[in-house]
Amino acid sequence: MSTYSQEIEAAAKLCDSNGSAWNAINPESVARMRLQNKFKNGLDIAKYTADIMRKDMEAYDKDTSKYTQSLGCWHGFIGQQKMISIKKHFEGKTDRRYLYLSGWMVAALRSEFGPLPDQSMHEKTSVAALIEELYTFLRQADARELGGLFRELDAAREAGDQVAAKAIQNKIDNHVTHVVPIIADIDAGFGNAEATYLLAKKMIEAGACCIQIENQVSDEKQCGHQDGKVTVPHEDFLAKIRAVRYAFLELGVDNGVIVARTDSLGAGLTKQIAVTKEPGDLGDQYNAFLDCEEVSESDLKNGDVIINRNGKLLRPKRLASNLFQFKKGTGEARCILDSVTSLQNGADLIWIETEKPHVRQIGGMMDEIRKQVPDAKLVYNNSPSFNWTLNFRQQVFDAWKEEGKDVSAYDRDNLMSAEYDDTELSKVADDKIRTFQADASREAGIFHHLITLPTYHTAALSTDNLAKEYFGEKGMLGYVEGVQRKEIRQGIACVKHQNMAGSDMGDDHKEYFAGEAALKAAGKDNTMNQFG
Secondary structure, eight states: OHHHHHHHHHHHHHHTTGGGGTTTOOOHHHHHHHTOOOOOOOHHHHHHHHHHHHHHHHHHHHHTOOOOOEOOOOHHHHHHHHHHHHHTTTTTTTTTEEEEEEEHHHHHHSOOTOOOOOOOOOHHHHHHHHHHHHHHHHHHHHHHHHHHHHHHHHHHHHTTHHHHHHHHHHHHHHHHOSSSOOOOOTTSSSSSSSHHHHHHHHHHTTSSSSSEEBBBOOOGGOOOOOSOOOEEOHHHHHHHHHHHHHHHHHHOTTTTTEEEETTTTTOOOOOOOOOOOOSHHHHOOOOOOOOEEEEEEOOOOOTOOOEEETTTEEOBBBTTOOOEBBBBTTTHHHHHHHHHHHTTTOOOOEEEEEOOHHHHHHHHHHHHHHHSTOOOOOOEOOOTOOOOOOEHHHHHHHHHHHTTTTOOOOOOGGTGGGGGGHHHHHHHHHHHHHHHHHHHHHHHEEEEEEEEEEEHHHHHHHHHHHHHTTTTTHHHHIIIIIHHHHHHOOOOOGHHHHTTTTHHHHHHHHHHGGGGGGGSSSSSOGGGGGOO
């Protein structure tokens, strides 16, 4: 990466080579604009962030405390503010902190149809559009932050403070970008393998270095935490994994990352009986999970579908919906086979959608997976669909009861009640929630922890609080006390909302383009000056 001085020197040579016609072009301004636009397109971003993610995966293999995290973001501004906050609170670094793009939030918040359930009914191109939007906002955050440093550099030079100027230039040379990896949800591929490939290309061109795909039937897709999920035979899913890999390779993102998600734990149905050529092959293993009854030729009815296994005639249980049912209690075994098969056929990471956050349950499946794929790593959804408080209080209750500890003071079914908030059990449960990510990364192979829809909930909560106070007795104090005063005291960058929207950068450009004739917005009458 070129230093600030090198960029100026390169720009100066370019200007000199074009003679007097370029006399009004300032090489240092050119250098500044180039540094503010480090990433020229989405493929630049995808290649850069894929390298980061691969290094993080290697680091995790050596030390499980180096797990990664992300929060789901449904708008570019949300992603931008998240990364600005991370740099502010964590010494200017973004290490091991990613973005997550949730298909659920695209459906609920970004579809032209209005709010939709998580069933892949939204416009497929809205996924790639959100990726591009997120990175546009992150690139703008870089430009804004560097613009502030350039202003500081100009002020230090004007004051004749060479020591300060050198220190600021060092900050410019070592600037940490807000651009980080994104794990992007392609749902079940929005169609067949060709449709998956075409959408994957759009997502990669927008900047995605990591694509997550699930093994549900595309036109029957459900949210992983809802009922009615239908899975596909392994070969169908593997074709889509290969389609995503081809998309990465075609676009030159050779180390792109694929996350294969299995919904088998909560999916009791399949649309198809797998093709099998010989006993024990992948199709035969899939079909072995089907809920079947043994029949003879005389039992056969019109339209029956029959499987021949080891010389026995088996009739799979077929529902009125024309779907086939799996045997009860086979979910974990199916998850394990799904995960192993995906990793052995091109996926880099796996995702098991569970019904609760329980380290032992997750770890048990990962132990079985790692018997066949020793370096298997998991992406895990720390989902808002879980009642974390109740789940962990019940886990502690059950553990204490098993140990013989007296739990008579607690009603297991009512542990969510606020009456238990200050009890020993609740404090232990809260501590387990606090350490869940570290514990699960150490004991259950979780490389990446994400929360799918946190900013959906925070937006609703903060808006509820503001509406209650502003439209109530507090009036304007509801906004000032609940929002602006906190922004100022917590150093929230967007308290200067004109600056956040690019006003100062616009002023810089006006000066570059028009010199002294520039009509700038940041003068003494700008009300943003009230915020220092």
